[in-house]
Amino acid sequence: MARDPKYDVLFEPIRIGPKTLKNRFYQVPHCIGAGSEKPGMQAYHRAMKAEGGWGACCTEYCSIHPESDDTSRVSARIWDEGDVRNLAAMTERLHHYGALAGIELWYGGPHAPCMESRATPRGPSQIPSDFEINIHPRYADKDDILELQKMYVDAAIRARDAGFDIVYVYGAHAYLPFQFLSPYYNKRSDEYGGSFENRARFWRETLIAVREAVGDDCAIASRFAVDHLFGPVSIEVGEDGARFVEYCDDLVDLWDFTVGDIAEWGQNAGPSRFFEENHEKPYTGQIKAGNHTNKPVVGVGRITNPDTMVAIINSGQFDIIGAARPSISDPFLPRKIEEGRPDDIRECIGCNQCISRWEIGGPPMVCTQNATAGEEYRRGWHPEKFSRAANAEKGVLVVGAGPAGMECAMVLGKREMSAVHLVEAGKEIGGCVNWISQLGHSDGKENLFRGTARGLGEWARIKNYRQIQLDKLRNVEVHLNSRLSAQDVLEYGAEIVIIATGCSFATDGLNPATHEPIPGADTTLDWQLTPEEVVSGTKTIGERVLVLENEGYFMGATIAQKLAGQGKQVHLVTQAGDIAGYMEYTLEAPMLHRDLHRLGVDIHTHTMLERVEPGACHAYNVWDTGHKDVFEIDTVVLCTQRISDDALYREVKADKARLEQEGIEAVYVIGDASAPRMIVDSVFDGHRLAREIDSPNPAMPLPFIRERRLWGDSSNDDFEGQLQSTPDVLPLSQLGEGIPA
Amino acid sequence: MSGILVLAETRRGELRPVTLELVTAALALKDAAGGRVVLAVVGDEPAALVGALAAPGVDEILTVAAPTPHFEAHGAQQALEALIEAERPDLVLLGHTIDSMGFGPAVAARLGLGFASDVTRVSWDGGPIATRGAYGGKLVAELEFPDRERTLLMLRAGAYDPAEVGGAAPATRAVDVAFEAPPTEHVEFREVAAGDVDITKADFLVSIGRGIEDKDNIAQFEDLAEKLGATLSASRPLVDAGWMSNARQVGQSGKTVQPKVYLALGISGAVQHLAGMQKADTIIAVNTDPDAPIFGVAHYGAVADLFDVAEALEQHFA
């Protein structure tokens, strides 16, 4: 099919310095947990986007020196020739698909705790990081400044040698150049502090030096938070923000604009719960609108819709559409527009699960919508290519059309299984997505600090995308309003049975803290509810509500938001040190806390319930169980833990002789029915089984590649050479006689 | 004879608007077809409706007293067959309506007529040429009726504008038809109760988009929909923002609807939205942006302030 002409503008090339970007689709720097030490994951993940049509793909933040070390969070590194070699794998693969390769040269200052390198970061003033624990930088005098600038230059040269086309001097998210620029960080009184020009000097000089070193070969980019969102104590777009752009416009081939900093970067990587598409426009859109630049501008805002992209270019907001999460969710977004099938685009839902894994520090990235994100190399998965299953002639019954079931049936369909029946008891597919996507609202009012609780409506895209794909698969039938008993399953006529019947919240207060039900907890009573019941509205909820949250992700807090938004007096209780702990990692926590605080929700941490009675919940402090409290309440909502709805699975697999008699060769269980988990992991579980349905033992995942160093590998032979000094500890080959046992 | 015979449609003693649309179609073909345009009305008291059928250009009105007080398909079939035998028209026009679907094809089959239904345009080239959709409306078909003395066409309601009525009534003549006893027996009429919102079942959707700007404005459009007797639906941005429930979403990732009337207010017409509603019988779009893509699929459009139009529109519906 042909591209709709209204999208033509997205495919117009644009010059950036000595390079030409072939279209307006630009993957801005973002983390994936690969860095330079998982070169396979790095190269294959980035290049998947290039294959999908993105005109440029960038590394994540890339450390220029061991003094900039964010361990355990994974950054890329370009410290030495080994890193050059590893990152060249990425540039080579990107170039194969015709995309430009970008590298975001980064020095973190006190925000990078150097837990691996044990070096000492330097900074404009000795002010500890506002979010890392007890990390002070060394004050950078003029000798230090020259050294720091030389680090950028050396790194830029290594970057050019590694094949990068776009070299960034990265100041956004309040890293080093920004720390010099902003009076919030910079309290100097020399020529690098005080006035605007002084504060901008470091950044400007660094750009000059980098441009001089590699500017003929590479496009020089700078990532700049045009507004720090701290008000007048730091950079504001209407003041120093626009001014800085003008001041350095001559030195830059490409501007990459963001807002905020790394301490609360949920203002930039805005979750859909609080921010709509193109949410940075009020800030980043001001630069071109105010004619502050003559250079191309790329910006972000979780822009997923092609029509929005066209409007952004045509209105002059940006020249280039920047994307991190939308490119993770669908590396083939540009190709799908090009091929006239925008309805196949798998849209980002803004859940920030991808970000959460980086925040935790270490795990590879994940994506709720795209189960292949992070698996391109280590499992060889391609988001758009599916090999025909070797056992395609087997009929498959998938029971339950929630995230796991939908994904599994869809991938089985794409793998050309001859007949897949996805059978759902309810009136529509989607499973838990249907009721969860109705949550996330509070009272509709804006919080003190940007971000209004706008609901989880975009999470419905999990269902919407799969609905569209399933409709297109002629070998997949979807049956609705069809609840199957174990007998029905056994007699269905499928050789392969996959149970994806989901889970339910515990009804008796069973919880991960005490491992026992809570006396008096019973959601069969009309004044106690599960989260599902809160959404379905089948029970009346009184004015005073206690929500017990032991899960640590969003459910308890989100229920509290909803009820407080309706004007109820809510107590939100958790045994943990904070409510909704995981939401720190998804960057949703600060805005959630502001919302709950504004709504007057009473939060009680380190608190557990001893027993529940009509009108009263008896609680104790976990540090001192003698310290008790009584909450007088009308309604209790229990979000303690979930339990698999696996009765069907157990019954179906119980009689092996019967299975054989009915010709059922395998019975699998996936998703929450196997073990309750986050939606991203249910989608993955369904995907993996379908990808491996023809392996010798599909229930057991096949091995994935671990990018690790193997002992005895010849590249590690030269101990002394690698250390660049004479070690006191010797390798075995240089030790004399051993010691007898 | 030759010429064109138009069969009026009535329900519970009232003339249905499609009738005057058929008259417009007939009058437009009158010269090319040659001959007269004759209107026939079958009913309990057909003479009472003659005044409402007095359109200039109609040559004669025939009335047939029906054997049953309410429409009965077999009676209508017999009446039409008798009229065709007597008047021998070249072209017979019916509305493509639920009543007519009950007997029009039977008449065409029994009398060996040329036939087409759900016709959106009729022209003349030695005989009628009928335009209708094909393959679910993805293509357009032009049909011809060679070797047919007479052709019966069922025209889609709304395809033609209604003819103006006025002036002196043309000559009227009662026609006697010998009816056989009907094989069906009318029991009663019943109004259907409204259930949970299922926008795919609605005949009339008022659909709102980003143009309404603020969540607080939704109430105004809820009122509008209620006054108009319509069901409120929405484009995706409103659902994503949490302002409207997913059940009301029209679009590729929401519901696909095919109502009789789709009134789009403040919807620009993103391709995913169009996919969900472009087969509606009549699409009316109001948007302040003259380049909004929705005007490409709408039948009627207005570049206007949707709040003003909405407010004025309410006045026309009690």
Next chain:
Amino acid sequence: MKIVVAVKAVAALDEEVELVDGDTAVDPDGLEWDLNEWDTFSLEEALNLRDAAGDGEVVAVTVGDEEAQDSLLACLAKGADRGVRVWDDALAGADPLAVARVVAAAIEREQPDLVLCGVQSSDAVNGATGVAIAAHLGLPHVAVVKGLQHDAGVATVERELEGGLVEVLRVRLPALLTIQTGINEPRYATLRAIKQARDKPLDELDLGDLDLDEATVSAAAGARVRRLRHPEKGEGAQMLDGSPAEVAARIADIVKERLSG
């Protein structure tokens, strides 16, 4: 009780479709075939009547080439007892009246108590074939039925009218009814039923088996395709000018017209 359900395999067009035969037909490679949605409802209604009666037979009859075989098998998989497919190359491009003539001949052999058809098919949307079949069979008929009760040879049906109105009427069997979507909840066939459908009787007949020939079919046909074409893109809306009040007045007229017609 013997019930015949006349069904149709309908064609869904690919996005890019080519016109052939001097633009009077579509390239068959661009077509995807499925059982007509309306027929799933009429089949379900027939199966329910048979099951309520305790015994009886449901026969699915279709006019179609090999592409229609899967749709007929789908009917058998859902529970129909027997299938009949009629085809002859002379039937290519047949209009509703020609099809009705042939289906009526096939149904005549069956002598059913009740014939159910869908109100219309999703590809041609004629809404005519069912009632035309009734005319050829000389059967009483009711079109657009959304509710059906049967008791001792009398069917009480609800006819769905425009504007949310329903007419209730009675008709004595044998009769032909055209069934509207939403009358029931069509069942799904399990994988086992799909496999077993292949073992159910499925007769393939040509015109000769029905004592028909090309000439009879031609004589019965109601229309011929002169030309197919793509709809004009961006034909654009008829723009309404004037003040918001004038625009609103015009919209009100259009709306009232369209809803009552």
